[in-house]
Amino acid sequence: MTDILLVEDDRDLAATVVDYLELIGLRCDHAANGAQGLQLVSENRYDVLLLDLNLPRIDGLTVCRTLREQGQDIPVLMLTARDQLQDKLEGFDSGTDDFLVKPFELAELEVRIHALARRRSGQSKLLRVGDLSMDLNRHEVRRAGTVLKISPIGWQILEALMRAAPAAVSRQKLEAQVWGDVPPDSNPLKVHMHHLRKVIDGGSDAPMVETITGFGFALVNPSDRDTSDGGNVDTGNGR
Incomplete structure (x- = not known):
């Protein structure tokens, strides 16, 4: 209801x-x-x-x-x-x-x-997933209180993932978010996801960025992660 x-x-x-x-x-x-x-x-x-x-x-x-x-x-x-x-x-x-x-x-x-x-608002200025926060007013991302350096394109990708979390976002939607209807030919999303994963999860034993095989990516609170998903989700760098 x-x-x-x-x-x-x-x-x-x-x-x-x-x-x-x-x-x-x-x-x-x-x-x-x-x-x-x-x-x-x-x-x-x-x-x-x-x-x-x-x-x-x-x-x-x-x-x-x-x-x-x-x-x-x-x-x-x-x-x-x-x-x-x-x-x-x-x-x-x-x-x-x-x-x-x-x-x-x-x-x-x-x-x-x-x-x-039918939708949640896109106007929130403070996004949180687990210990990761994005403050749109200050243009600042923190994980566990530590400020992270995010590239402009990485910021756009991360914001889309945080607004959708814990739901997955398709590769096509992420590409449209950053490059519009005509993304570059050189498969740049894979590169930017690799760098974003290093920034968000580098050195952490609780990774948050997940690859949804055959679909896209999701940002998941490690404490909420379901380990019985049957192997559809991984935290590797695959596109």
Whole structure:
């Protein structure tokens, strides 16, 4: 079941939205201010956050910005009575994924929720997999607290792997991420993966970069690794 968090200080509107979402089979928690919303996100996993722009205690922009800085990738739909371009630009800059201007039709809200629930947000500014972290604001990668030197192309590959983790990313998708629709002819992904693996896993007895035979690559938290995968996964340099 899809889990929603609504952060809205208008209690009449909140009651209407919660009742409607539960009627169509979605679970919905409610917070009446920004501070309570941040607390609930820290305690629970939600598929979509419905976030009012004007909130008491902590406003919606600050809530969204705080979540992104914490590494939260929950999709955010900002609810606002404002329909000015500048307000939307500020919202997107803070990390929101979409806007819905009040008053809105509940049927449209439902459509927007389902669209956002199918993906996690790509706006998180702090990515973590095990003891590996990527801070997009500082442009810094650390493993076990040690700063790692990542090449620009290695950064793009690593970001794609971290955002997908623990799921695997195909070679084709990684190539498109870096080189667009026309990758070079010289098989550069193999070279960059070799260097990235040396930086991330070099000297470690707990490798994270895995080759998925016949498909692509994955970044896995060593403590979560399933050792009974039947031999489909290896940590070698094969393409």
